[in-house]
Amino acid sequence: xxxxxxxxxxxxxxxxxxxxxxxxxxxxxxxxxxxxxxxxxxxxxxxxxxxxxxxxxxxxxxxxxxxxxxxxxxxxxxxxxxxxxxxxxxxxxxxxxxxxxxxxxxxxxxxxxxxxxxxxxxxxxxxxxxxxxxxxxxxxxxxxxxxxxxxxxxxxxxxxxxxxxxxxxxxxxxxxxxxxxxxxxxxxxxxxxxxxxxxxxxxxxxxxxxxxxxxxxxxxxxxxxxxxxxxxxxxxxxxxxxxxxxxxxxxxxxxxxxxxxxxxxxxxxxxxxxxxxxxxxxxxxxxxxxx
Amino acid sequence: xxxxxxxxxxxxxxxxxxxxxxxxxxxxxxxxxxxxxxxxxxxxxxxxxxxxxxxxxxxxxxxxxxxxxxxxxxxxxxxxxxxxxxxxxxxxxxxxxxxxxxxxxxxxxxxxxxxxxxxxxxxxxxxxxxxxxxxxxxxxxxxxxxxxxxxxxxxxxxxxxxxxxxxxxxxxxxxxxxxxxxxxxxxxxxxxxxxxxxxxxxxxxxxxxxxxxxxxxxxxxxxxxxxxxxxxxxxxxxxxxxxxxxxxxxxxxxxxxxxxxxxxxxxxxxxxxxxxxxxxxxxxxxxxxxx
Numbered sequence: 164x165x166x167x168x169x170x171x172x173x174x175x176x177x178x179x180x181x182x183x184x185x186x187x188x189x190x191x192x193x194x195x196x197x198x199x200x201x202x203x204x205x206x207x208x209x210x211x212x213x214x215x216x217x218x219x220x221x222x223x224x225x226x227x228x229x230x231x232x233x234x235x236x237x238x239x240x241x242x243x244x245x246x247x248x249x250x251x252x253x254x255x256x257x258x259x260x261x262x263x264x265x266x267x268x269x270x271x272x273x274x275x276x277x278x279x280x281x282x283x284x285x286x287x288x289x290x291x292x293x294x295x296x297x298x299x300x301x302x303x304x305x306x307x308x309x310x311x312x313x314x315x316x317x318x319x320x321x322x323x324x325x326x327x328x329x330x331x332x333x334x335x336x337x338x339x340x341x342x343x344x345x346x347x348x349x350x351x352x353x354x355x356x357x358x359x360x361x362x363x364x365x366x367x368x369x370x371x372x373x374x375x376x377x378x379x380x381x382x383x384x385x386x387x388x389x390x391x392x393x394x395x396x397x398x399x400x401x402x403x404x405x406x407x408x409x410x411x412x413x414x415x416x417x418x419x420x421x422x423x424x425x426x427x428x429x430x431x432x433x434x435x436x437x438x439x440x441x442x443x444x445x446x447x448x449x450x451x452x453x454x
Numbered sequence: 455x456x457x458x459x460x461x462x463x464x465x466x467x468x469x470x471x472x473x474x475x476x477x478x479x480x481x482x483x484x485x486x487x488x489x490x491x492x493x494x495x496x497x498x499x500x501x502x503x504x505x506x507x508x509x510x511x512x513x514x515x516x517x518x519x520x521x522x523x524x525x526x527x528x529x530x531x532x533x534x535x536x537x538x539x540x541x542x543x544x545x546x547x548x549x550x551x552x553x554x555x556x557x558x559x560x561x562x563x564x565x566x567x568x569x570x571x572x573x574x575x576x577x578x579x580x581x582x583x584x585x586x587x588x589x590x591x592x593x594x595x596x597x598x599x600x601x602x603x604x605x606x607x608x609x610x611x612x613x614x615x616x617x618x619x620x621x622x623x624x625x626x627x628x629x630x631x632x633x634x635x636x637x638x639x640x641x642x643x644x645x646x647x648x649x650x651x652x653x654x655x656x657x658x659x660x661x662x663x664x665x666x667x668x669x670x671x672x673x674x675x676x677x678x679x680x681x682x683x684x685x686x687x688x689x690x691x692x693x694x695x696x697x698x699x700x701x702x703x704x705x706x707x708x709x710x711x712x713x714x715x716x717x718x719x720x721x722x723x724x725x726x727x728x729x730x731x732x733x734x735x736x737x738x739x740x741x742x743x744x745x
Contacts, residue, residue: 317681396598
């Protein structure tokens with residue numbers, strides 16, 4: 164069975180491991196803190212490649228948009244060092260090096276071995292510090308003209324209320340993310356020190372104010388999904404990322420299906436796990452060898 | 455050269471004509487008011503089919519969502535008689551009868567002979583009494599799981615302000631349509647009798663209040679396009695429909711490109727003309743014969 168050496172390069176950690184053609188992790192998971200320089204990042208990649216000579220392909224899931232040729236990062240990536248987008252990943256190995264955006268890769272893992280398996284059309288939302296998006300259409304990852312499709316920066320308001328990390332205002336990400344939950348909590352409570360943990364803890368013990376904060380946040384997610392459902396008419400939505408565990412997918416699904424003009428859709432939690440980025444990019448990389 | 459008999463069935467008019475493989479209209483345009491009963495609608499179709507025995511296919515562009523098999527309408531269509539969705543169009547002729555949603559068909563006409571020609575990925579918005587949408591991805595019409603994708607009912611606000619014709623609140627259609635312009639004018643002026651003509655006339659003579667109304671409306675269009683650009687990373691947007699002539703596409707394009715996180719896109723006026731629905735469905739129908 165063919166195997167990929169898969170990396171996940173994020174703003175805080177770089178992971179790597181071996182993933183086989185069935186999407187199974189077939190080795191230890193190596194973890195490193197993301198270093199501050201390009202050279203140190205390259206060193207981690209080179210070390211992983213040297214340790215694993217018997218793989219068929221190198222597969223990288225990374226923060227940032229990746230081009231349609233799956234060779235390099237094309238967007239700026241706030242949490243990675245300057246010049247990250249200039250890395251020529253192919254130079255790191257004589258084997259094929261395949262690169263994909265981490266959210267896109269995770270959505271592919273959900274499609275191949277997770278909760279959107281069998282869904283020809285699906286939209287994955289990773290609810291974490293930010294919001295990532297991955298779109299599968301007609302059984303293929305949808306990348307757009309340059310490779311950067313699936314950015315969940317559509318507007319929740321049209322009149323400039325809350326600044327988003329992207330520099331614009333009122334993007335879905337600025338409301339539906341963990342950061343968005345904190346900002347909603349600040350607005351409702353007036354407390355600038357409040358954390359997402361405070362909200363979740365309050366929700367668990369039935370605190371009315373924290374419940375209101377949480378429901379406001381979850382409603383933003385619902386409203387965003389309604390729009391995406393009408394645009395894409397997808398078989399399902401997959402919610403993953405660290406914040407997804409707290410949402411009531413059944414309630415969201417009911418609310419979405421009561422409002423959309425397209426046919427009913429499903430809202431599911433992701434099941435491909437914490438390493439879905441590595442699994443997805445490995446599966447895409449292994450499939451690309453067959454081309 | 456092969457030819458299609460093409461119909462456009464809308465809430466107020468039913469048109470039909472002959473369209474050839476190059477997307478050229480090759481006959482008179484016949485016009486009928488849309489009758490109030492299913493039988494009368496069928497009679498118009500049967501009359502058109504009887505008049506044109508020498509075509510290769512019957513192509514219908516219609517209001518309402520159409521299934522992925524291109525055989526029948528699957529949504530309710532407010533402006534057409536009850537039971538319209540039950541019409542079995544194939545029974546009207548021994549030749550193949552091909553059906554597509556009117557906005558989808560028009561977007562295909564723009565792609566084949568109009569302003570999105572050469573764009574692998576594009577989103578068309580028809581700005582009329584309502585807002586229609588047509589999405590071309592990877593050089594194909596994107597229809598979703600049931601055929602009803604491309605409904606431009608994503609939210610402008612998350613908190614229930616303006617009711618949309620779809621029954622939900624605050625959809626893009628409720629702001630970006632001609633109806634949306636009238637409602638925005640009502641809100642800003644307090645005058646319930648104001649019309650879209652009043653706004654356009656006021657804009658033309660530099661009336662500050664009407665200019666404010668118009669800019670608010672155009673900003674809603676811009677904000678919606680920003681979201682769609684980040685989601686789809688398309689080569690271009692095409693604006694068509696009766697209201698499109700009034701918008702400043704250059705200004706919208708500049709504003710969109712200054713905010714999106716994906717790569718720059720284009721915003722263009724449609725050029726496939728008033729009969730783009732018939733042209734698009736004819737071209738799709740003729741292509742389907744080759745399959």
